[in-house]
Amino acid sequence: MQFYFAPMEGITGYIYRNVHSALFQSVDKYFSPFIVANQYGNYKTKEIKDVLSENNNGINLIPQLLTNNSQDFIQTAKKMKQLGYEEINLNLGCPSGTVVAKGKGSGFLAKPEALDRFLEEIFAEKEMKISIKTRIGKDSPEEFLRLIEIYNKYPLEELIIHPRIQKDFYKNKPNLAVFEEAIQLSKNPLCYNGDICSLKDYQEFVDHYPMIETIMVGRGLITNPGLIDELRDNLRIDKEKFRTFHDTILAEYQSILSGDRNVLFKMKELWFYMVLLFHDSEKYAKKIRKSEKLKDYEEAVNRLFLEKELVC
Secondary structure, eight states, X not given: OEEEEOOOTTTSSHHHHHHHHXXXXXXXXXXXXXXXXXXXXXXXXXXXXXXXXXXXXXXXXXXXXXXXXXXXHHXXXXXXXXXXXXXXXXXXXXXXXXXXXXXXXXXXXXXXXXXXXXXXXXXXXXXXXXXXXXXXXXXXXXXXXXXXXHHTTSOOSOXXXXXXXXXXXXXSOOOHHHHHHHHHHXXXXXXXXXXXXSHXXXXXXXXXXXXXXXXXXXXXXXXXXXXXXXXXXXXXXXHHHHHHHHXXXXXXXXXXXXXXXXXXXXXXXXXXXXXXXXXXXXXXXXXXXXXXXXXXXXXXXXXXXXXXXXXX
C-alpha cells in the first residue's frame, strides 16, 4: 500500500513536512497546500517558499494548484517544472465557500463542460504529469457519472477521490457506493481519500477494496502523526515520540516567526486535531486555546503530556 499525506492549508507546510518526514519516514507522497495559479508570476512568497527544493530535501512533494483557468494552470505548471517538479496536482476538492464562489476547487465540478475544456487545454500542452484530487460532485452524488466520463478522456497520473460532495464539507459518511462505481468505471489509477483515522478504519477499507493500492490520509494523520506507521507495521506512537514531534515543530516555528502570537496561532491550529489523541483532554485543550503567552502555552502542554495518556 502507498500512503499519501493530504494537504491542509495553514498546517502541512514545509516546516511541518520536514519534521514529520524526519521522525516518521512513512509517507510516500506529500501534497503541498494549494498554490493559487496565475499566468503572470504573481505568486505569494509563502507559496513559492513552501515548494522550493531547499525547503523539501528528501521529501517526495507534489505541488497542488487551484484554478479554473487553463492558461493560469499551464504557466504555473511551467514554473513548477523550473523548480524541478515532474508532477502537478489539480485541486477539485476544496469545499471552502470562498473558493467555491469563484468556481474553483469543488465549485468547478458544477460546470462539467467548462471543466472538460479546461482539461483538454492543459493536457494538450503535455507540460508534466497531472493528477487530480476530486470530490464526487458539488450538489449531488449523481454528478459523478458525468465527471468520471470527463476524467476518463485524459491520461491522469492518478485520480484521488474524496467521496463526498462539496456541500458535505467533512460531515456525513464518505459515499462508498459512488467510490465503488469509480472502481468499475475509471480508466485511470485510483487513490482513496476520506475518514481513514485508525487501524480499524484502514482494515475495514482494505477488506472491502483490496484492489486499491493507494490511500491519501489527512485529518487522521494530523491528529496522529504516527498513524501510517501503525497502519503499515502496527507500530503505535508513544508519548515520547509525540512530544519530540511537538517540541521540534514548536522550535522550528519559533526560529522563523516573530512574537508569541504568531507561533501560538500555528501551534493552536495543530492542537485542534492533535488533542484528540489524548484521553479526556478537553480541559487541557481549553487551556491551550486560551494561552496568550508561550509560557502559558508550554505549561498547558506540559500538564497534558504529564497527566494524560494517549488514546492509541
